[in-house]
Every structure is written in structure tokens, then in C-alpha cells.
Amino acid sequence: MLNRLAPPPTRPLGRVDLPSAQVSYLANGARLHVLPHTAQPVVRLQVVLPAGRWYDPSPGTSLLTARALLEGTRTRSARQIAEEVAFYGASLDCEQGFDRATLTLYCLARHFSQLLPLVQDVLLNATFPVAELDQIKTRTAQNIRVERQKTSYQASERFARNLYGAHHPYGVVFDENAFRDITPEAVTQFYQQAYALSQAEIFACGALEEAHITQINELFSASAATSQPVSIAAPPAPAVAPADHVTVADSLQASIRIGRRWPDAQHSSTHQLQVLVKVLGGYFGSRLMKNIREDKGLTYGIYASIVHREHASSCVIGSDVNATNSVIAIKEIEKELIRLQEEAIPEDELETVKNYIQGKFLNELGTVFEQADKYRSIILLNLPTDFYSSFLTEVESVSPSQLQRLAQQYFTPTDFVHVTAGPA
Numbered sequence: 001m002l003n004r005l006a007p008p009p010t011r012p013l014g015r016v017d018l019p020s021a022q023v024s025y026l027a028n029g030a031r032l033h034v035l036p037h038t039a040q041p042v043v044r045l046q047v048v049l050p051a052g053r054w055y056d057p058s059p060g061t062s063l064l065t066a067r068a069l070l071e072g073t074r075t076r077s078a079r080q081i082a083e084e085v086a087f088y089g090a091s092l093d094c095e096q097g098f099d100r101a102t103l104t105l106y107c108l109a110r111h112f113s114q115l116l117p118l119v120q121d122v123l124l125n126a127t128f129p130v131a132e133l134d135q136i137k138t139r140t141a142q143n144i145r146v147e148r149q150k151t152s153y154q155a156s157e158r159f160a161r162n163l164y165g166a167h168h169p170y171g172v173v174f175d176e177n178a179f180r181d182i183t184p185e186a187v188t189q190f191y192q193q194a195y196a197l198s199q200a201e202i203f204a205c206g207a208l209e210e211a212h213i214t215q216i217n218e219l220f221s222a223s224a225a226t227s228q229p230v231s232i233a234a235p236p237a238p239a240v241a242p243a244d245h246v247t248v249a250d251s252l253q254a255s256i257r258i259g260r261r262w263p264d265a266q267h268s269s270t271h272q273l274q275v276l277v278k279v280l281g282g283y284f285g286s287r288l289m290k291n292i293r294e295d296k297g298l299t300y301g302i303y304a305s306i307v308h309r310e311h312a313s314s315c316v317i318g319s320d321v322n323a324t325n326s327v328i329a330i331k332e333i334e335k336e337l338i339r340l341q342e343e344a345i346p347e348d349e350l351e352t353v354k355n356y357i358q359g360k361f362l363n364e365l366g367t368v369f370e371q372a373d374k375y376r377s378i379i380l381l382n383l384p385t386d387f388y389s390s391f392l393t394e395v396e397s398v399s400p401s402q403l404q405r406l407a408q409q410y411f412t413p414t415d416f417v418h419v420t421a422g423p424a
Contacts (some may be wrong), residue, residue, distance in 0.1 A: 004236035018365075018374055018388055022213075027221040028198040030359050034213055035205040037368035041109045043206035044369055045116075046382065047123060047220075051101035051194035054169045054311060060179040061190050064136060066096035068187065069195075071132035073125040080131060090115055092122075098170055099310040100380065101194070109207035112286065113215055120219040123197060128187050138210065141176045151255035152320060154246045155421035159257035163417050165238045170312060191224060197222060197374075202378060205372040234311055237261055240414070246421040254326040254422030258333060265308040265381045269406060271394035273306065275323060275353060276403045276410075279345055280304045280336060282358050286335050288317070296332060296396065298325045308381060315410070325424040329416065337416075340407040345398040357395050 022034040070092065071078040085092045090107035092115075103123065107115050147153040157173055164171030197220050204216060218224045240260075263270060274282075281288035281304025288302045300321035321329045364370050376389055 019368075019411065020373055021375055024217075026197075026202075026217055030197050030200040030202055030220060032202045032204065032213075032216060032220075033379065034208060034373070035203075035368060035372050036208045037371075038204060038207045039368070041207050043105075043107055043112045043204065043208060043212070044372065045105040045112075045119065045216075046203040046376070047103045047119070047197070048100050048201040048203065048376070049102075049195050050099075050377040052097045052099045053172070053195055054099045055190075056169060056172075057190060058178065058182065059172050059175060061182055061186055062194070063096045064100045064133065064179070064182055065128075065190050065194070066094045066185050067140065068128050068133055069094040069122060069134050069191075069287050071127050071136070072127045072129050073121045074127060075125065076118075076121060078129075079351055081122070084118055084258050084324075088115055092119070093152075094122075095157075108337055109209075109212075112208075114211075115198050115214055120222075121410065123195060123220075124222060126191060126195075128184055128191070130184055133184055133187065137180050137182075141179060144174050144176070149248070151246075151248050151251050151253050151421040152366070154248055154289070155255035155257045155419050156318075157423065158246050159246060159259065159316070159417060159419040160239050162238070162241050162244055162314065162419060163259060163261065164233050166231055168312075170309065187345065198411070201376075203372055203376055205368050224236065240417060243418040243420070246419070247311055247424045248421050249423070251422050252323055253320055254323040254420050256319050256321065256326060256333075257316060257419045258318075258327060258330070258416050259314050260410075260417060262306060262313040262410070263315045265377075265383055265387075271391050272398045272402055272406055273410070274391075275350075275357065275398050276340070276406050277304050277306055277315060277347070278353050278357055279403070280340065280411075283353070283360075285356075287339075288319075288333065291336060292319065292321075292329055292332050296328070298322070298332075302329075302333075308377075310381060317416075326420050326422060330420075334413040338409040341404070341411055344404050350398075350400055350403070354395055358392060361392065 011280055019035055019037070022036070024032050042125070051065065053062055070081050072081070077086070081092075088107055088111040090105060090111060092103070092105050094101060094103045103119065105115060107118055161171045161173055166172070197317060200220070202216065202220060204213070254280060263273065267273070278285060278286065281302060286304070288304060292298050292302050293300065299319045299321045303315070304315065306315045307314050317333055320327060374388055377383065378385065
């Protein structure tokens with residue numbers, strides 16, 4: 001008879017290799033990465049440019065430029081762009097990130113050739129009409145005012161500032177007045193510098209034909225930068241500040257953010273550190289969830305995660321609790337950090353975490369788009385080509401003693417930045 005109380009047996013996954021990309025250079029120097037996959041008749045094109053917050057000539061310029069990119073070109077109005085995309089059942093969007101801006105097109109493969117000239121037009125000929133810029137400024141400011149009524153937003157914003165510094169691109173706080181003062185000329189100048197296709201990493205995946213690749217080469221080989229976007233020299237990390245609190249009037253809830261600067265993704269222990277943070281708070285059965293949600297009943301959820309960016313990485317613990325319980329929750333978080341320093345992780349707990357990590361990793365490779373996301377991370381974070389293959393191997397082989405040594409190095413509570421947001 002089947003014993004339903006006993007979990008099914010597991011076995012190591014072994015080596016997992018991502019599909020290799022076909023890499024070539026366009027005539028203007030842009031790099032094209034193609035991952036063909038014909039299982040579904042869809043295509044995703046991503047044009048990734050050095051136009052994120054890191055390259056801001058003044059705070060907010062990169063954000064405004066990305067949000068206004070689809071508001072008109074020399075030959076198309078914003079409405080015409082939207083109608084053309086909708087006619088083909090496609091999706092076209094520009095997103096500003098901390099390091100890069102990404103223009104993403106999703107469409108059926110049979111419509112790709114018709115939509116590619118539109119993408120080229122947006123990248124080469126955006127006009128940034130004044131009326132549309134003003135509307136975007138107003139909407140953005142209104143949205144952030146609404147977000148700042150939430151303790152979670154306030155805690156995350158203050159945490160980033162305290163972790164990186166007020167003048168670091170990752171720590172700069174949105175300034176509504178400065179954002180409204182950005183001129184159309186400043187947006188146009190940033191666009192001409194940062195959105196030049198010669199600086200692009202272009203990722204194309206899906207049911208691509210040779211004719212599609214030829215068309216990308218023909219349309220995207222124009223546009224050499226007249227001048228490069230300015231990448232700042234990162235300010236030194238600030239000293240760990242005392243615990244900070246943001247007052248959110250009349251709130252019954254408090255949001256907690258605790259974290260520290262973290263080794264980058266190229267660090268020799270990066271895979272073992274992923275396991276350590278998963279044990280702490282990276283899945284539903286983690287120590288933080290068992291302690292603070294299940295045992296103490298202080299929250300519906302708590303997490304610990306690692307965030308890797310191109311110029312800095314961080315480890316962040318976050319939760320929302322009843323305001324009267326925030327001090328207790330913080331003490332319990334620190335207790336779990338210290339416990340990982342003082343006690344080796346039991347083998348059965350570590351085995352559960354390893355199985356979770358491996359299963360989740362495989363689940364994240366289910367589509368060509370997800371595989372392309374992993375590949376894109378390798379390129380943009382300048383990782384070795386076998387990064388994800390070695391990930392599984394090192395996850396499987398890491399020992400409790402290794403993780404305890406890493407906890408002793410990286411989990412000292414006084415090295416962490418503490419921020420809460422809630423009532424006074």
C-alpha cells in the first residue's frame with residue numbers, strides 16, 4: 001500500500017545546459033543574440049540599452065525617456081503606434097531599469113517582419129511631444145504619491161537610500177519637483193546618447209527564420225552614438241546607519257526592511273550563498289516563515305532574497321507586520337541570523353532546500369523566453385557561460401559546515417541596515 005506520509009524519492013538533477021545563442025555583431029557594433037525555438041509560433045525581441053537609472057544625467061531623466069518612448073515618432077503618433085501594435089495582436093513596451101532600459105516586442109512569428117520597422121522607428125525617430133511629456137510627468141507623480149501612502153513603499157525607498165547612499169543611482173529617491181522640471185531638450189539629448197543602436201545588446205528568441213535575422217541586421221545597423229551616456233563612478237558604500245524609521249501617519253501596519261550589501265554574482269561563493277539565503281527566508285518552509293509566520297503569527301509572509309545588479313548586489317529581508325509587533329519581529333529575524341552562525345543546518349533540512357532550489361530552477365526553464373532570461377543575465381552581469389550548470393553542481397555539493405562559515409561571515413546583525421515604516 002502506498003504510504004502517503006512518506007515523500008517520494010528524489011535524485012540529483014545532474015548537468016543542465018541552456019540553449020546556446022547565435023551571437024553576431026551588426027555593422028554599427030551592436031551585438032545580436034539569437035535563440036531560435038520553433039515549438040510555438042511566437043517571437044520576443046528585446047533591445048537592451050545603457051539607458052537605466054545608472055546613466056541618469058539628472059534624477060528621473062531615464063525614467064521619463066523610457067515612459068515617453070512610444071508617444072510618437074516623426075511619422076507616427078502615439079495613437080498610430082498603439083493601433084499598429086494592437087492590429088497585429090502584439091505587445092510593445094519600454095521599461096527603465098536600474099542599469100539598462102529594455103524595449104520589448106512580443107508577437108506571432110508571422111507578424112514579426114511587419115512590426116520590426118515600427119520598433120526601428122521608435123528607436124531612431126522618437127520625438128517626445130511636450131503635451132505627452134507633461135501628461136507622463138503628472139501621472140507618474142500622482143502614482144508615486146499614492147504609493148508613498150503604503151508602508152511597504154516607504155520602507156523600501158528609505159532602505160535603498162540608507163544602503164547605497166542618497167547620491168548613489170540605486171539609492172536616489174524620486175523628487176517630484178525635479179521630475180517636473182526635466183525639459184524636453186534634456187530628454188531628447190539623453191535619448192540621442194543612450195538609445196543609439198550601436199550600444200545595444202539585442203536578444204531575439206522564438207520561432208525565428210533566417211529572413212527575420214537578416215531583417216534585424218538591415219534595420220538595426222543604423223545609428224551610431226554621437227556621444228556616449230555618462231556612467232558615474234559609484235560613491236563609496238556608506239557606513240551602516242543606526243536603525244531608521246519612516247513615520248506613516250494613521251497606519252496600523254509596519255513594514256520591515258533589513259539587509260546589507262552583498263557579494264556580486266561573480267563571487268566564488270555566490271551559489272552557496274543562494275542556498276544559505278533560501279534556508280533563511282527563500283521559500284515557504286524557510287526558517288523565517290516557520291518562526292515569524294507559523295510559530296509567532298506575526299505576519300502573513302516574510303522573505304529573504306538576493307538582488308544582483310550590474311554595479312552592486314544586496315541581500316534583503318522584508319515583511320509587513322502589525323505595528324505593535326515590529327520590534328518583536330526584528331528581534332526574531334536577528335535571532336535566526338545568529339542561529340545560522342552558531343548551529344550547522346541539519347542534513348534533512350538542507351536536503352529539502354536543495355530539492356526545492358533544483359525543482360524551482362527547472363520550472364524556470366519551461367519556455368524559450370525563460371531560457372533567454374537566464375542567458376541575458378549571463379551577458380548583462382558578465383558571468384561565465386557555465387554559470388547555471390555549475391549552479392546545480394554546487395547547490396548539490398554544498399555542506400552544512402560551508403554554509404555555517406558563510407553565515408558567520410555575512411550574517412552578523414550589526415552589519416545589516418534596518419528600516420521600518422509605520423506609525424510614529
